[in-house]
Amino acid sequence: MKTLISSNEILQKYVPNTLKAVAGELSLFDKIAYHLQQSETWLTQTFLSSKVLEKIIT
Secondary structure, three states: OOOOOOOHHHHHHHOOOOOOOOOOOOOHHHHHHHHHHHHHHHHHHHOOOHHHHHHHHO
């Protein structure tokens, strides 16, 4: 399934005041990917259907 925030570049577009990862460090996206996925799951189960989320993503 596609997600709203699928990469570190997209995350930084919405949260611009983050520090860039240094060599060998995980990106912010990699650090919080699990939580982003859980948030989208909660969003679709509580407020939206998966069809509506797909329309938002596209």
